[in-house]
Amino acid sequence: MRERLQKLRSDAYDIFLACLKAADPQEAVKRFARLREDELEVGKGLRFKLSDYDRILVVGAGKGSAPMAKALEDLLGDRIEVGLICVKHRHGLPLKTIRIVEAAHPVPDAAGERAAAEILSLLRNAGERDLVISCISGGGSALLPGPIRPVTLQDKQELVRLLLKVGADIHEINAVRKHLSFTKGGSLMRAAYPATVINLMLSDVIGDDPDTIASGPFAPDRSTFGDAQEVLQRYGLEDRAPAAILQRVRDGVIGKAPETPKPGDKIFERAHNVIVGSNILSLKAGKARAEELGYHALILSSSIEGDTRQAALAHAAIAREIEATDNPIPRPACVLSGGETTVVVRGAGLGGRNQEFALSLVRRAAELSDTVFLSAGSDGADGPTDAAGALVDCSSLSRARHLGLDPESYLRDNDSHHFFAKLGDLIITGPTRTNVMDVRIVLVAEREIREPFRPSEDL
Numbered sequence: 001m002r003e004r005l006q007k008l009r010s011d012a013y014d015i016f017l018a019c020l021k022a023a024d025p026q027e028a029v030k031r032f033a034r035l036r037e038d039e040l041e042v043g044k045g046l047r048f049k050l051s052d053y054d055r056i057l058v059v060g061a062g063k064g065s066a067p068m069a070k071a072l073e074d075l076l077g078d079r080i081e082v083g084l085i086c087v088k089h090r091h092g093l094p095l096k097t098i099r100i101v102e103a104a105h106p107v108p109d110a111a112g113e114r115a116a117a118e119i120l121s122l123l124r125n126a127g128e129r130d131l132v133i134s135c136i137s138g139g140g141s142a143l144l145p146g147p148i149r150p151v152t153l154q155d156k157q158e159l160v161r162l163l164l165k166v167g168a169d170i171h172e173i174n175a176v177r178k179h180l181s182f183t184k185g186g187s188l189m190r191a192a193y194p195a196t197v198i199n200l201m202l203s204d205v206i207g208d209d210p211d212t213i214a215s216g217p218f219a220p221d222r223s224t225f226g227d228a229q230e231v232l233q234r235y236g237l238e239d240r241a242p243a244a245i246l247q248r249v250r251d252g253v254i255g256k257a258p259e260t261p262k263p264g265d266k267i268f269e270r271a272h273n274v275i276v277g278s279n280i281l282s283l284k285a286g287k288a289r290a291e292e293l294g295y296h297a298l299i300l301s302s303s304i305e306g307d308t309r310q311a312a313l314a315h316a317a318i319a320r321e322i323e324a325t326d327n328p329i330p331r332p333a334c335v336l337s338g339g340e341t342t343v344v345v346r347g348a349g350l351g352g353r354n355q356e357f358a359l360s361l362v363r364r365a366a367e368l369s370d371t372v373f374l375s376a377g378s379d380g381a382d383g384p385t386d387a388a389g390a391l392v393d394c395s396s397l398s399r400a401r402h403l404g405l406d407p408e409s410y411l412r413d414n415d416s417h418h419f420f421a422k423l424g425d426l427i428i429t430g431p432t433r434t435n436v437m438d439v440r441i442v443l444v445a446e447r448e449i450r451e452p453f454r455p456s457e458d459l
Contacts, residue, residue: 001369005393008372008443011293012391013427015286015334015441016376022285023378023434025064025137025202028277029071032200040076042198043274050079053131053196058083058098059119059188061112061144062137062214063379064202064434066093066100068276069135073098084122085135086115086143090431106164106384107157108145116146116183123188126195134188134197138204138379138435140214141174146183148248155242156180166235167344169305170205174215175223176231178260179252180245185211185221185260186268192218193267203278204379204435206303206339210273218271221260225252278302279338279436282378286439290334295443297334304339304440308353309411311341312360312375315442319371320364322444331370332446340437349415352383354438355426358390359416362407366397370445376427379435385417387426389438399423 034041040048050056056079058072065085070093073080083098088105103112126132147156156177163173178185189197199218201210210219229249232238238246251257261267280302290297300318304311315337322333329335343353351359354375361373376382376389400407400423410419420426 004370004445004448005372005395008445009391009393012372012374012441012443014293015289016374016439018289019282019286019439020378020429020432020434023202023277023282023436024067025277025434026067026071028202029068029200030075032274032276033071033075035075042272046272046274048131048196048198050131052129054129055081055131057081057122057126057130057132058135059085059122059132060135061086061115061140062135062202062435063088063091063105063139064137065135065140066091066095067433068137068200068202069095069098072133072135082122084115084119086112088139088143088431091433103143105139105142107160108142108153110153112143112145113147113153116144119144120146120182120188120191123192123195126192128194130195132192132195132197134199134218136199136214136217137202138214140217141177141184144183144214144217146181148180148182150244151180151248152244155244158242159245162237162240163235165345166237167342168231168235169342170340171212172231174212175227178215178221178223179225179228180248181215183217184215185223186216186219186265187260188217189219189267189271190261194270197271199271199273200276201273202434202436203275204437206305206437208275208278219273220263220265220268222263224259225249225257229253277434277436282436282439283336283338286336286441287334290336295332295334296329297336298329300335300337302338304337305341308341308343308356309360312357313364315373315440316361316364319368319373319442319444323368323370331444333444335442337440338437343414345414347413347415349410349413350385350418351414351416352377352385354382354389355385355387355416355420356414357440358392359407359411359419361392362396362400365392365394369394370448372443374427374441375438377438378432380429380432386428387417387420388429389427390416390420391425391427396423396425
C-alpha cells in the first residue's frame, strides 16, 4: 500500500511539473514571436516591418512578465529603446535594457503605483511611428495600481481585501477596479494611441478574455460603472467600501465620470492582443506526461470555477466512480482540471484556494484506497502563503489524527496551510514566474491483482 501511494504521489508531482514547463513565459513568447530580417512575425498572420517604426518600447506587468521581457530582449536586442516591467516581489530577472520594478501582490503597494505612473508617461509620449510591445500576465492588475483621484492606493487596497474576503471572482473584481484606475479597462491603450501596440498575454483567466487578463489594459472594456455598482451591492459592500470608491462609482453611473473605452473605439484599430500561454496548454502537456507514465488521461475542463469546496467534492465523486466502475476512464487513470475557484473566508486561518481544495478532500480521500489528489497554483503561491498547494491521499486522515489534527476544525477556520504544513504535504515550488491559473490532478492506481485463494491439500 505504502509503495503504491508513494508512486502515485511522485507521478502526480511529475505531471504537475510538466504543466508548469508548458507555461514557461519565456518559451511561450519565443513560440509566438519570430524575427525574419526586418520583419517581426507574431502569432498567425501578424507581421510588423520594424523599419516603419522609429522606436520600440516594452511595458507590462504580471508574475510572468520578466521572462516574457527577457525573450523580447533576446529576440530584438538593441532595437528596444526603453522598457519598464512591474513584477511581484522575488519574480524579477536581470535584463539589459528593460527595467524591472518589484511590487506587492495581491494587495497593491506604492512601488506598483509608481511603476504604473511611469508606464503611463512612457505611453503618453509614444507617437504614430512607435511600436509598443506589452508583456502582460496574471497579477498585472494588482501590480499596476493607478487610482484615479480622489481614490487613493489605500482605498484600493481596502477594496481588494474586501472583495477577496467575500469570495468575489476575478470578473467581478475587475469590473470594479477597471473603473477606478488609469491603467485598466483599455486605459493604457487610450494613453498609447496612436502608437501601434502588440499586447502579448499569458492568460490566468477562464476563457482567456483579453479584457479580463490583468484587467485588460490594452483591450476594450465590456463592463460598465453600472456593473461595478452591482458587484458592490451583491456583496453588501455599499456601506463598507471606502467612501471615495463609492462616490467614483456613483458619479460614473450618472455620467459625471468618463467610462472606460469600449469595443468599436478607433484606438483599438492599432491594438493587437495575442494569447501566448494558457491553462489548457498546460493541461495538455500534463495529459501527455501522464500518458507517458502509463495512465489513461482525461482533461475534465480548464474552466472550473465557483466554490472551492464544491469543486473538491465533485472531483472526489469522479475518483470514486473510477475506482468502482472504470468510468469515465479506466484505471490507471489521470484526470486533470484547471481554472480558478473561490473561497469564502469565514475563519482567521491561513491558506489559499488550492490548499482549501485539498483540505476539503481529506475525509473523502480516506474512503479511496488507490487515489491521490493534487491541487496547486501555477504561480507557485497559493493565497498569501509560500506554498503552491497540497497533496491528499487515503493516509492523510489517519496521519492527521495521529498528530491530533482535526481537518474539520481547520476547514472551519480556513486554516489549510497550517494543517498541511504539520502533515508535511504542502507543495513548495518557489516563484515559478508564470501564472496560468490552477492545476488539479486526480490519479487512480491500476487495480491491484490479488492471487486467488487456493485451499491446502491438507484441508
